[in-house]
Amino acid sequence: MSADYAGDFVRLEVADGVATLRLDRPKMNAISFQVQAELRAAAEQATERSDVRAVVLYGGERLFAAGNDVKEMAELSYPEMVDRSASVQSAVTAVASIPKPVVAAVTGYALGGGCELTLAADVRFAGPDAVFGQPEILLGIIPGAGGTQRLARLVGPSRAKDLIFTGRFVKAEEALAIGLADRVVEDPYAEALGWAKQFAQAAPYALRAAKEAIDRGLATDLATGLEIERQQFAAVFATADAGTGMASFVANGPGKAVFEGR
Template identity: 70%
Template sequence: MGDQEPTTADQVRLEVTDGVAVLRLDRPKMNALNADLQRRIGLAAQECTERDDIAAVVLTGGERVFAAGADIKEMVDLGYPEMVARSAALQDAFGAVARIPKPVVAAVHGYALGGGCELALAADLRIAAAEATFGQPEILLGIIPGAGGTQRLTRLVGPSRAKDLIFTGRFVGAAEALAIGLVDRVVAAEEVLPSALAWARQFVGGPALALRAAKECVDRAGDVDLETGLQLERMQFAALFATEDSTTGMRSFLEHGPGQARFVGR
């Protein structure tokens, strides 16, 4: 494809194979996240949420860059009134990724900076190439992360580490990202996408309603006090006993042992 920019409709592609969706960004050269790309990410995430043939999602960019942040050319002349609306739309798009009620893994090559890092943070798991680079360099532009960086990064690595990265704007290599919990696995570049696909495939044919409930409970854990979180867990736990999958899973365990159940997602 060279340096020719794909048509707008092709810059966010959703490819579904055997229950696994690959949500791929392709806006050369650096996957800069302009307003249209953000909107299309949100629409693709909503499609992943609604489609019953999708069990899990792999979020990825190119082989040299995941996403290098917001399109600064598009923002430089905007003022406060414009950014009130623009920032809401940006958070909504990435929030749509975070709210996909299915397992989501980010497969990260190259740079994941600013909005690109924030997009990776919206996934449930991050698998990075050994040469991948992460960062929230917004402070170097006189601003702060605006697509979840101050919130999701803090919940992932803790306040002190988040402040270090956000205050300094410094870049973090894959090894340090792994050490501080920013990524979950570091592999050779050629293994990033296959590893992400392998992780996602294990949920095909899984208990979709139980996975949905588990994700909601874990995601809410950082937002509520312990008692409220336990109450939510208790309600979700009890509700799953109304599903066909729970009956299938428990009967299969008693008759055949663990890991043999064939779920139907109901």
């Protein structure tokens, strides 16, 4: 496995159609402004590369990320944070906007900005030791990288308010029960890789269309969402993979098509 993008604290490692977007800033993977810039760069490369069909977000065996760099933020005045706040959000948004399946493999703490980064994934696989939380309120602030919005959309507004108002930590089993985690497994990275690898030979433009229809549809009313779906549904008929897939289904049944990615 080679490091195809290598910042000081973020790497994008690609093998067999799957990219691992790895945070590596000892000891706690604190998400500084530099880490945010590197996340944007890695997400851009994952988006652009045709050999990347799916992405795994990973912070290592010990923990995912314990939050944004509070020491760095504590030094900023209000005008300085006004200038920086878009950067705080855009790093997570860049990951959420990768038009491919994205899975977060969560070990240990995923708190504050770390929890917000997991929310940018399409699914979350947690280890038994995983701990999620948005404890910003305990610092006298609020989540600023999408936590108030993505968490509410994922687990519902009342549960999101409970977690954000109290700042309490959520262990793996509770996270699974409320929908904050999708699986609790002994080895979340191995499980995430296995999930991601199933898309290495899938039809990438169909996956892209499905993800865009779901994500854009969630941000609007049902009628508009259905129109987004209709347009994406019709659009994939322009791809060679659609013809290949349907012809293979008619001749051989489902799951036998060999897609070219075009």
